[in-house]
Amino acid sequence: MNTPLVSIRNVAKSFAMPHGAQVVALRDVSLDIESGEFISIVGPSGSGKSTLLNIIGCLIRPSGGSYHLRGKSISLYSSNELADIRNEMIGFVFQSYNLLEYETALYNVLLPTIYRAGRMDARRQAVRSKLEEVGLLHRLGHLPAQLSGGEQQRVAIARALVNNPALLLADEPTGNLDSDTGEQIISIFERLNRENKTTVVIATHNRGIAARSDKVLEVRDGSTEQTS
Amino acid sequence: MLVSDICRTSFRGMFRHKLRLLLSLIGVVIGTAAVIASVAVVEGGRREVWHSLDELGANIVFLRDRGEINSWIGSGPRGEQWSSWQDMLTLSDIDSLKAKLSGIIAIEPQLIDWDFAHYRNQELDTEIEGSTEAGKAIRHLKMSGGRYISREDIESKAKVCVLGSTVAEKLFGDQNPLGKSILMYQSPFRVVGTTRPKGSLRGFDYDRKIIVPITTAQQRSGTSAVNAILIQARDAPAALALKNRLPEAVLEILRGRKADELHIFCQDELQEKRRKILATLKAVVMSIAGISLVVSGIGIMNIMLVSVVERTREIGIRKAVGAKERDIVYQFLLDSVLICITGGILGIPLGIFFAWQASRGAALVFSETGHWSPVFSPLFFILALGCALVVGILAGLFPAYKASKLDPADALRHE
Numbered sequence: 001m002n003t004p005l006v007s008i009r010n011v012a013k014s015f016a017m018p019h020g021a022q023v024v025a026l027r028d029v030s031l032d033i034e035s036g037e038f039i040s041i042v043g044p045s046g047s048g049k050s051t052l053l054n055i056i057g058c059l060i061r062p063s064g065g066s067y068h069l070r071g072k073s074i075s076l077y078s079s080n081e082l083a084d085i086r087n088e089m090i091g092f093v094f095q096s097y098n099l100l101e102y103e104t105a106l107y108n109v110l111l112p113t114i115y116r117a118g119r120m121d122a123r124r125q126a127v128r129s130k131l132e133e134v135g136l137l138h139r140l141g142h143l144p145a146q147l148s149g150g151e152q153q154r155v156a157i158a159r160a161l162v163n164n165p166a167l168l169l170a171d172e173p174t175g176n177l178d179s180d181t182g183e184q185i186i187s188i189f190e191r192l193n194r195e196n197k198t199t200v201v202i203a204t205h206n207r208g209i210a211a212r213s214d215k216v217l218e219v220r221d222g223s224t225e226q227t228s
Numbered sequence: 229m230l231v232s233d234i235c236r237t238s239f240r241g242m243f244r245h246k247l248r249l250l251l252s253l254i255g256v257v258i259g260t261a262a263v264i265a266s267v268a269v270v271e272g273g274r275r276e277v278w279h280s281l282d283e284l285g286a287n288i289v290f291l292r293d294r295g296e297i298n299s300w301i302g303s304g305p306r307g308e309q310w311s312s313w314q315d316m317l318t319l320s321d322i323d324s325l326k327a328k329l330s331g332i333i334a335i336e337p338q339l340i341d342w343d344f345a346h347y348r349n350q351e352l353d354t355e356i357e358g359s360t361e362a363g364k365a366i367r368h369l370k371m372s373g374g375r376y377i378s379r380e381d382i383e384s385k386a387k388v389c390v391l392g393s394t395v396a397e398k399l400f401g402d403q404n405p406l407g408k409s410i411l412m413y414q415s416p417f418r419v420v421g422t423t424r425p426k427g428s429l430r431g432f433d434y435d436r437k438i439i440v441p442i443t444t445a446q447q448r449s450g451t452s453a454v455n456a457i458l459i460q461a462r463d464a465p466a467a468l469a470l471k472n473r474l475p476e477a478v479l480e481i482l483r484g485r486k487a488d489e490l491h492i493f494c495q496d497e498l499q500e501k502r503r504k505i506l507a508t509l510k511a512v513v514m515s516i517a518g519i520s521l522v523v524s525g526i527g528i529m530n531i532m533l534v535s536v537v538e539r540t541r542e543i544g545i546r547k548a549v550g551a552k553e554r555d556i557v558y559q560f561l562l563d564s565v566l567i568c569i570t571g572g573i574l575g576i577p578l579g580i581f582f583a584w585q586a587s588r589g590a591a592l593v594f595s596e597t598g599h600w601s602p603v604f605s606p607l608f609f610i611l612a613l614g615c616a617l618v619v620g621i622l623a624g625l626f627p628a629y630k631a632s633k634l635d636p637a638d639a640l641r642h643e
Contacts, residue, residue: 054637057548059547059548059636059637059640060635060637079552079553080552080553080554083547083550083551083552083553084550084552086547086548086549086550087549087550088550092548092549094640098541098544098545098548098640099545100542100545102240102244103240111545111546111549112549112550114230114233114237115546115549115550115551115552115555116550117230120232159549163550
């Protein structure tokens with residue numbers, strides 16, 4: 001039996017508030033993600049979807065439980081090692097795109113590669129390839145303000161893919177887009193999953209999107225339940 | 229993260245807020261310019277002092293007989309009665325002195341007196357020096373007209389004289405004194421030369437004097453003695469060594485005299501005092517300039533902290549895609565260093581300009597010769613840039629550390 005790409009057991013996450021109170025975002029979450037799966041995490045606002053995605057993406061550490069990535073516990077990694085994991089294994093797409101507003105589409109997609117070294121010409125070639133994949137090669141010199149919402153999100157996807165990650169995480173990727181543009185984005189994810197076997201995990205409140213994935217995890221009051 | 233990537237990232241970030249960059253640069257530019265100007269002006273002053281001292285005789289030993297200083301020779305112009313001469317060196321003793329002491333390049337015997345000089349209705353009390361032809365070279369005297377005392381003047385005991393610039397100006401005003409006669413010792417003396425202004429040092433006024441052949445002065449005084457000797461050594465340290473050996477050598481010749489009756493000095497004491505003053509001045513001025521650089525560094529740290537807050541989301545994005553803490557530190561540290569190095573480079577020409585302006589002012593106020601040029605050296609510029617670099621590193625360290633410790637998830641939520 002293959003080791004899951006991601007294995008989470010009884011993970012909890014609390015956040016300390018300024019006056020000493022604790023906010024519990026996740027109570028007891030367990031899930032496995034196999035390589036090549038297309039998974040949706042659904043739930044209402046405030047249910048803990050983004051927190052779970054951030055834990056999977058190694059942006060934050062859980063307060064309790066265990067998280068194994070490719071069979072190794074992330075509690076064994078230092079913060080710099082987690083940065084390397086985010087750079088090499090994980091691609092992140094955010095609801096608000098999170099592009100560098102003063103940099104061109106080219107530089108935004110190039111960004112993860114500067115933390116990986118390598119020759120500049122090879123990196124630029126990889127950037128052009130990903131922008132072409134998302135259909136934006138003709139816009140590489142544009143600033144984010146000169147791009148539509150859908151184009152910005154496609155640049156963000158290209159950035160997430162530039163280092164050929166094993167895991168692509170998307171947090172409400174269509175949240176700021178109209179339905180047609182949102183459909184384009186989801187189609188890109190489906191194509192990546194189908195053709196490149198990229199493992200895709202999408203956090204969304206949109207049940208229509210969730211229905212198109214292999215597995216749906218419901219997050220409610222900090223706990224998960226697989227519904228399909 | 230490669231060095232080229234760090235530099236590229238910093239350069240792109242630096243020029244994003246041009247007004248902020250300009251304001252940050254101004255402090256460093258002025259601080260660097262202040263450091264360069266202060267060092268250059270003080271070094272120029274030090275060089276000017278040495279030059280002045282050399283011009284006025286830093287390598288000269290002066291010997292005067294205190295008996296001469298405290299007594300008068302014969303009777304004065306108003307009928308005062310003075311004590312008679314004590315045993316003093318004569319012209320023939322000068323050769324003995326030269327033989328006893330090594331390191332003497334030239335020696336000028338003098339017979340110094342004071343009297344009134346008259347020209348028409350002008351009168352001036354002035355030092356009258358009986359001198360030899362060696363005096364011009366020993367004292368670096370430059371002529372503004374005519375000639376100096378010659379060997380023929382001395383041998384013939386001619387009644388000729390050379391006027392210092394102060395005497396020429398006070399007796400003759402705008403007139404050319406050459407060829408005219410002045411009255412000294414109730415006798416006419418023909419003016420054969422005038423000297424260029426030399427300034428004064430420690431009461432030694434080279435311009436308020438009249439130089440006559442020493443034999444003429446001795447004849448007028450009825451003595452063969454000399455009461456002052458100027459000895460030219462190779463340089464200031466050699467002059468100091470001669471000064472220490474001179475009393476014994478002179479007292480061997482003047483057996484009846486005591487050492488405290490001789491007044492021997494050279495410029496070393498004044499040199500030492502001026503050296504200390506300039507060293508103190510340099511330390512004070514550089515401290516003030518350094519403080520201005522530190523203040524500019526604090527300003528840059530403030531700007532960098534604001535920049536960290538403004539770029540919080542950017543830091544979150546960079547960390548999310550794989551930037552390590554040290555990558556963030558390098559980025560912000562280099563931002564600060566680049567600003568300071570750029571300011572340092574721009575401060576160099578401004579510092580040169582400040583130095584010239586300050587030197588002009590210093591020449592008017594402090595210089596006895598009216599000259600004061602700043603001294604520049606590549607070492608000063610390197611020192612100034614080094615100071616700017618240190619300020620940049622120190623100013624950027626805390627903001628860079630703060631930026632590196634931001635939580636990426638929190639940073640991504642920052643507006």
